[in-house]
Amino acid sequence: MAELTQLESKLAEVIGLAQAAQDTTRKVIKLVDDDEVAAILKRMRAESKETADRGLALAGNLDGKKTAVQKKARETKAEATEMMQTYLGDDADALDGLEFMIMAEAGELGHVEIVSKMNEQVRDKEIAKLAKWALDVQSRHFEQTRQAALKLAAQEDATGPE
Template identity: 50%
Template structure:
């Protein structure tokens, strides 16, 4: 197995987070009854798939590193999936799902910014460009899930017993 640099490892992590985001949006879309929120999740899913695709293309251009980077991605996806299973159980509702996505999207924003910083320090213009393309998308995802949380919270009766 090829040894990865910190930058290559971070690339694997953002690929894995994009994979996990697709699984999360699929799961949470089944909890949502509001069409507008369903559309947000569908768009986020497609954008996560595109991020995975573009980042994987860069991984493929790194001589002898693609397999190791994708192994890192699968490991990161597994960690994200475990967090989701822990946070979202059978009694979870759409608000729980959007609260989980708020945490996940904040993490993605942070990872993409770290990738950009590391790539800039390493003068890897291709990865800098990838991160600069993805960061505004991730920031929008974070804003969208926060707005979704607040919209769903407004539907909750604060005096009703918790389920």
């Protein structure tokens, strides 16, 4: 299998994290009662799919590296899913779900920033375009998950039992 460059490997990680994010949002949506928060999460899930799809389409144009990118993305997705399952056990509630998403979205944002920075050396136009779009999307996801968590936190009885 073709060896990936650092940049291609980071791109694969972005794809894998976006794939995992689809499963995470699906799980957290089920935990959430708040319609507004659920609607935000649904949009985030759709944008995660778009990120993964656009990333894979881009990888398809990298000479002979599509398979290696897919493999690396799958590995990353599996690792992220394992973390999610560890954090969100059977007793997880909506706020637990959003807490995990805050970490996951920060991770996604960080990875997109790394791809964008590494691409400054390579100046690949397609990667630059995807990274610019994904930076906007991920910045918003990170902000929205935090705001959603704070909305639910405000609804909790802070002095009530755990």
